[in-house]
Amino acid sequence: MKTLPFIILCTTAPLVTAQPDNPESAEVAKEGKEKITTIAEVLGKPIKSDQSEALTSLIFTAMMGKYAKEKMIDATDEEVETFLSKNDELGKSTRDGFIRDKKRLEEELKSTSLSDADRKKKEEELAMAVDVLKNMDEETEKPKKPDADEKKMAREFVRTWKVNRALFKQYGGRVIFQQAGPEPVDAYRDFLREEEAKGSFKITDEESKKVFWKYFTDGSMHTFLDAKEGAQAMETPWWLKEQKPE
Known part of the structure; x- marks a missing residue:
């Protein structure tokens, strides 16, 4: 499979649509609201049961941001x-x-x-x-000069790679390659375990905890690069590697 430019990846990503605004759905939401509980907490902020599908993203994003801030990593x-x-x-x-x-x-x-x-x-x-x-x-067909949104996305891509490189240097481990670039999955796991032990986040709902850790601990979900390829992938950003002709 070809690796698509990040702008195309963004424009082809599925969108989350809003729930229909009708009396029946409003009533269901009202009933559900009464049953909402706290299932996790990240950096002192609660994550509620109606956010369960976004739990991994909410915690992971917060922890990566914390690491970047502490290590003063930016693009x-x-x-x-x-x-x-x-x-x-x-x-x-x-x-x-x-x-x-x-x-x-x-x-x-x-x-x-x-x-x-x-x-x-x-x-x-x-x-x-x-x-x-x-x-x-x-x-x-759009103007060639990158707009503010494109620059913002580009900055996030670069910052994410720099954070991943720093995590890999600190923790090592295995690396996988996703469409958006290499990921040091074992380093993620070890870093997150340390942060959980520090109390940076906690997941009180057992089922949600299993779902959260699955990506970082279940090796059967991933195809890992060999050690040499993984180290090379984490040392040189993918956008600076020489592109082989098709």
């Missing part, structure tokens, strides 16, 4: 500009790759010897390539 303006420039280059390279894929698939689908299964698979791949190219073309 410089120069790093943000470099990220945006390299991301633009990656976008052009990725687009060219999808154009080649589209042409190849269109030619292959002209064959009358394809099995039904192969034809279906290629049709799905072609539909994905067309959809991605459409999103990319919509992005290129």
Whole structure:
């Protein structure tokens, strides 16, 4: 799978829609409100049972922010500009790759010897390539100068990588690669355990606690890079690595 530029990743991410505003849902909300309990606490702020689906994000984000503040980690303006420039280059390279894929698939689908299964698979791949190219073309129609939101997202990407690198240097462990970049999962786990022991956060609901720790402790969820690849991934930011031709 191709690694998409971060702007495309953001624009293709699913959105959380608001609940319909009607008397029946309002009544359900009213009834549910009476049963809301505190299931966790992070940096002195309670997390309620109606926030259970966001619990991992709320705690993890708060802890990463705490670590960044304590270690004085942030992205410089120069790093943000470099990220945006390299991301633009990656976008052009990725687009060219999808154009080649589209042409190849269109030619292959002209064959009358394809099995039904192969034809279906290629049709799905072609539909994905067309959809991605459409999103990319919509992005290129926008003004080229990055706006405030793009710079904000870029700053967060750079800061997140710097935090991950610092955590990996401090705790070591295994690394996985996600669409947004490498993650030092074992370092996350060890850091979070320390913060929990310090009282930076606590999860009082047992089921919520299991859900929270699953990502950081269940190795079957991930495919890990080997030790050398993991160390290299955490040392050089992915947007500065030389892009191999498609």
